[in-house]
Amino acid sequence: MPKEKNTNDLLKLILNLLLIGLFIIITYRIVEPFLFGFFWAVMVVIATWPLMIKIQNKLFNKRWLSLLVMALILAFVCVIPFLLIISSVAQNGHYLIEWAKSLSHHELPTLDWLNSIPMFGEELHQKWLELIKTDGSDLISNVQPYIGTMIKWLIEQVTNLGIFIFHAGVMIIFSLLLFLKGESITKYVYVFANRLSKQYGETTVTLAGQSIRAVALGVVVTAITLALIGGLSFVLTNMPLAGLLTLVLFICCVAQIGPVVVMLGCIIWQFWSGHTASGIILIVVAVILTTLDSVMRAYLIKKGADLPFLLILFGVIGGLLGFGIMGLFIGPIVLALTYKIIQTWVDEQS
Structure with missing residues (x-):
């Protein structure tokens, strides 16, 4: 009988x-x-919670007024830029078509400045001259097999853009809900973490919040700095649509x-x-921006989370390669938590 009970x-x-x-x-x-939208909202709320509290204090301590302002800010930063780009492309598409049609009536430049490039400049210039003489027919024949692949890639990018806008809308909704019940949710998270580990639970949650805020601020501040430098270079070089290009540069960063x-x-x-x-x-500005994009972001993240520079750098790069855009936050946070837990464990044994 006991065996039957154990089987049941x-x-x-x-x-x-x-x-x-x-x-x-x-x-x-x-x-x-x-x-994706929910985790994005968690990152945004943790990074901008102090800003929301300041806005609330300025608006007679009314949470719903601060939520309205934060909703406008998030929409302006995350959704409206993409809509402006799409609208601008739609409105100016006919200019691009006319420009493409007029290419056949213009002589291609000889690009004599290529000769000034050391080592391979003369050979590159000679290849360009041969391309002009054949009216680009050789280039077209070589590129033609890849046209279908290029069109497929463009369709995928348009689809991804639509998905991204959907996630941005979800992010705004979840962000407002998290802002509304932020204190109670934070308390619940700490209680949950404490139930999992009374020794490391609260410390782990605090460290995760610091890491998320540091990564988010590092990304945004870096993007703003790069966009300002790039926008100034567009103005100095008389680039057309300098404002739109600056906006696209900021979004890419x-x-x-x-x-x-x-x-x-x-x-x-x-x-x-x-x-x-x-x-x-x-070209000089591009080299400067590329260098700043790597160094400045990692420095700001390290300054906010007080973690080793290489740890943050490997976390950002590895996270991007492993998880895409969201890996930008996942990578440094996971490495930071692992590093701190191991460090605490070693300190306790010594």
């Missing part, structure tokens, strides 16, 4: 585990489309695409238009 208990345990696992899988599938894509396009345009001096200036 084991079967009951297995069924309970299967049922719990089934509920977890179903729940995950339901909330999966909103997870926030999204961790980097300033290279925008700067490279502007450099090509300057040399194509025959403005060699302006192109050289933009």
Whole structure:
């Protein structure tokens, strides 16, 4: 009889585990489309909570007024720039089409300045002259097999842009909810962490919050600095649509695409238009921005979280490679938590 009872208990345990696992899988599938927006909202709320409190104190200590202001700020930073870019492309698309049609009526520049490049400049200039003589037919024949791949890539990027805007909207909704109940949610998180580990729970949550705030502020401050420097260079070199290019540069820096894509396009345009001096200036600025993008971001994150520089740098790079944009936060936070837990454990043993 005892053996039969044990068998029943084991079967009951297995069924309970299967049922719990089934509920977890179903729940995950339901909330999966909103997870990116939710985690993004958590990062935003932790990073901007002090700002929200300051706004609330200025607005007669009314939480709903501060929520309205924060909603406008988040929409202005995360959603409106993309809508402005799409609107601008739609309004000016016919100019691009006319410009493309007129290319066949213009002689391509000889780009004599290529000869001044050491080592491979003359060979590069000779290849360019041969390309002009054949009216680009050789280049077109070589590129033609990849046109379908390029079109597919463009369609994927448009789809990704739509998904990103959806996640941005979800992020704003969750951010407002977290702002509204921030104190009670924070208390619940600390209680939950304490139940998991009375020794390290609260310390781990505090460190995670500091790391998230440091990474978020490091990314935003770096993006603003790069956008200001890049925008100033656009104005000095008389780039058309300098304001829109500055906005695109800021978005690329926030999204961790980097300033290279925008700067490279502007450099090509300057040399194509025959403005060699302006192109050289933009090359110098591009090198400066690329260096600042790596060094400044890691420095600001280290300053905010008081963690080793290499730890943060590897966390940012590894997180981006492993998890995409969200890995920018996941990487440094996981490494920071691991580092602090191991450090505390070693200190206790000594």
